[in-house]
Amino acid sequence: MSESDVEGADEVRDDNPYIAEPSLDFTAVDDLSEAAAREQAAALREAIRFHDYRYYVRNDPVIDDRAYDRLFERLEALEDAFDLETENSPTRRVGGEPVEELGEVEHVAPMLSIDASVEADDVREFDARVRREVGDVEYTCEPKFDGLSVEVVYEDGEYVRAATRGNGDVGEDVTENVRTIESIPEVLRGDHPDFLAVRGEVYMPRDAFQEHNAELVERGDEPFANPRNAAAGSLRQLDPSVTAERPLDCFFYDVLGAWNGPGEESADDASEATASRGARELSGLETHHDEHEQFADWGLKPVEEEWYALVDDVEDAIAFRDDLLDAREDLNYEIDGTVFKVNDREACEELGTTSRHYRWAFAHKFPARSEVTTIEDVVVQVGRTGRLTPVALLEPVEVGGVTVSRASLHNQEEIAAKDIGVGDEVRVERAGDVIPYVDEVVEKRAEGYYEMPDSCPVCGSDTEYDGPIAYCTGGISCPAQLVRAVTYFASDDGLDVEGLGEEAAETLVDEGLVERDVADLYDLTMDDLVDLDGWGETSARNLLDELETSKRPPLDEFITAIGIPEVGPTVARDLARYFGDLDSILDADREDFQEVDGVGPTVAGHIAEFLGNERNREVIARLRERGVDPEPFETEGGEELDGLTFVFTGSVEGWTRGDLQDLVEAHGGNATSSVSGNTDYLVAGENPGASKTNAADEEGIPVLSPGEFFGLLEERGVDVEA
Known part of the structure; x- marks a missing residue:
């Protein structure tokens, strides 16, 4: 290469x-x-x-x-x-520049990196230097997460801003994307500072990563190589509604700035305020351990107690790392080492920093997980949308305790760049402990590199390229695409047709019983099914009963089932709530879709393009002809708040933010997270956020106290029991 x-x-x-x-x-x-x-x-x-x-x-x-x-x-x-x-x-400086489209944000305090080594002797040298300069110390020990580092800022206890690390001084503005992560609170709990800037690591849990990748493959989209790429790619979306569909989480592990004061500073001038006042004015935050203990009280997710320790001897720190290495396979998040931090903040200030690293912290990294094996063959898989993905068949090798026999090669450009051919000896890594991939060629044995076929390996149709990605041109006539379309249509996120998994879908397509599209499922009869290999009267009757039941699906489940790109259950429910019925959705255009809370311009474009496609509208029409009639979206509690949009700020005694939003939506109203011209009321509880109240004043939106809010609900006939 x-x-x-x-x-x-x-x-x-x-x-x-x-x-x-x-x-x-x-x-x-x-x-x-x-x-x-x-x-x-x-x-x-x-x-x-x-x-x-x-x-x-x-x-x-x-x-x-x-x-x-x-x-x-x-x-x-x-x-x-x-x-x-x-x-x-x-x-x-710290590497990495912001993506221009996201905008730039100056950090409250520099977000530096940490010096690191796999060798225990390097940790001992770090400890010796620290003790020479400041004397005896304690160290906090915690995992080194393999995700994306972010700064999150709160003013008056309310979330106002988030940014990626970027170059250490300036990061990418990901405020609206981070807002979609459920584990990051909109409002802090307890006795919180007037101003708080914290550092955390956004990641995708390993089990959620596997499920999300399986969904991507079913949709015919490119799966992520590892959880870190999944988290980073999700957080850098220009459309927050795409981020909202991704199962992200976040651990917090450092306070960048915290103080109480008159509150005149905003997030925009927080860096200048920090420089003049010092990063911490609060008593009770004299050590990193103090910060760790405080996070949970503020409602911020701290490092798990099982994998957090406070030690006063470097050998204990090294032993902690070794124990964590042994437990690595059992964790539900990716880590690549252990971080040791001098506990006392005053000692940290004395140790200082380089332009790139904190001199009071060190990362004891884990060895890489990779092995060398041979590529025995390459096969090409066909996705639901016709995407062709090359997969290397390997001489089985154990990598990180798991036997690996297949590895993704991604696309033709990737193969050419790494010069990968059948017979080559290659290094295989288990990226994110889940998906194996070929990292490099160790010994070149093949002449040249593998080249993708000119025709689909399943149906023989010509292939075409969209950038580096190859596609089968056979469309729905390609059995591989039809099988995956049927499987996704009947999946848990779709119409939940029990007994119609991939194996059953393959049988129906191979036997010619489903040969056009998913609407053919509703033409099946007992005679069609009962004599199929491995079937009988019971399994045939059960499937027909399931299909009959699926003819009146909830509108949001139907929207998910038809497979619109980037539209999962959350966005589908937002669409169903906003439009109410299928015909209204079919009559809408891109601008209409952008009016839906939770749908940004990118997703709106996908929806409009999908529903504007003549072939897709024909499939929907064929489904309706066969009696598939999605139920209009209805709230469980009635329409008392129909047409009203509420935003909540501050805390309301006896209620969580989610409970209040559910209450409004259950009675026909809308509950959104930010104030806009579409907002009818801002409900302000204790310690309301300045940004939302100021926005309400600018827009001339009425601000209700909790008592006034519940009074309004009572006037409209909503029975509330707090």
Whole structure:
């Protein structure tokens, strides 16, 4: 693979040797002339910036962590030996620039990275330095999460802003996306500071990652390679409604700024305020352990107690890391090491920072999980939308305690870039402990690389490309696409037709009983089914009964079942609630869909394109001809609040925010998370957020106390029992 094969590499010098498959055999620093050192350092800086971009912005690294660390260490050594440090060197800042479309946010305090090593002796050297400079210390020990680091800011106890780490000083504005993560509270609990900025790690739980990838595959979409890429890709969506469909979570582990005061500062000038006042003015936050203990009281999810420790000896810290390594396979989140932090904040301030690292923290990393094996063959899978995905069949090998015999090759560009061919000896990694992938070719044995077929391996139709992705042109006539369409239609998120899984769908398609689209399911008879291999009267009758029952599905389940891209159960329910019935949805256009709370412009475009497609409308019409008639969306408690939209801020005694929103929606109203021109009332409880009350004033929206809110409900006939 050459640098010209790597997307984005055209922005670096053609002869830069540190882009693709970099050589890590360096000449000893002492043997270099100053001119040679300067030239090599320039190439390294250029390469590291490129690799930072691929890792932090594209979430698609070209080299592994160890190779990156070697390049970075070499640059540090050159700069130290020849006094080559420059203000814009990667060693002077944290890597990664914000994606421009998301906007930029200056952090309350720099979000630096942590020096790291796999070797225990490096941890001991870190401890020795710390004790020389500040004396005896305690360390907090916690997992090093493999997700996406974020800053989350609260004012007067209310969520106002979130940003990715970015370059350490400036990050991407992901406020509305982070707002969709259920574990991150809109309002803090307990005795919280007037201003609070915290650092956390957004991640996708491993079980949720597996389920989400299975849904993507059923929809015919590209699955994520690992949970970290899934979290990063989800958080950087330009459309928050896409993020809302992703099962994200967040751990919090550091306070960046906290104080009580008159409250005149806003999130926009918080960094200036921090610089003048100091990051912490609150008593009770003198140690990292204090912060850990406080998070739960504020309603922020802390590191799990089982995998958090406070120790006063470096050997105990190393033992903690080893125990966590042993337990790694049993955790429901990805980690790649353990972080040790000097507990006392005053000692941390004395130790200080470099331009890139905290000098009071160290990460004891885990060894990489990879093994070498041989590619025995490559097969091509056909997705529900016709997408062709190459999969390597491997000589079975155990990776991280699991036997791996298959690995995704992603697409033709990926294969060409890594020069992967049948017979090659390759390094396989279990990314995210779930999906194996081919990391690199270790020994080239094939001539050239594998090339995707010109025709679909299932139906023989021609293939065509959309960028790097190959598609079968056979459409619904391709049995593989039809099988997956039927399976998704009948899945739990769809119409929940018991007994119609992938195996049954394959049988029905192979036997020609379902040959056009999912509407053929409702033409099935006992005679069609009873003599199928492995079937009988009972299984045939059960399936027909299930199909009959499915003819009156809830509207949102029907919307999910028909397979609109990026529309899962949450967005489907928002659509059903807003439009009420199927005909209203079919008559709507893109602008109408964008009026739905929870539907952004990207998803609105997908919906409009899907429902505007003549073939898809024909399938819906055929379903309706066969008696499939989705029930109009109805609230359980009536329509007393029909047409009214409420926003809640602050706390209401005896009620959670979710309970209040459910109450409104159960009686025909809408409950949204932000104030807009469509809002009818803002309900302000104790410690209301300034941003929402100010927005209500600007829009001229009435602000109700909890008593006034419940009075309004009573006037409209809603019986409330608090």
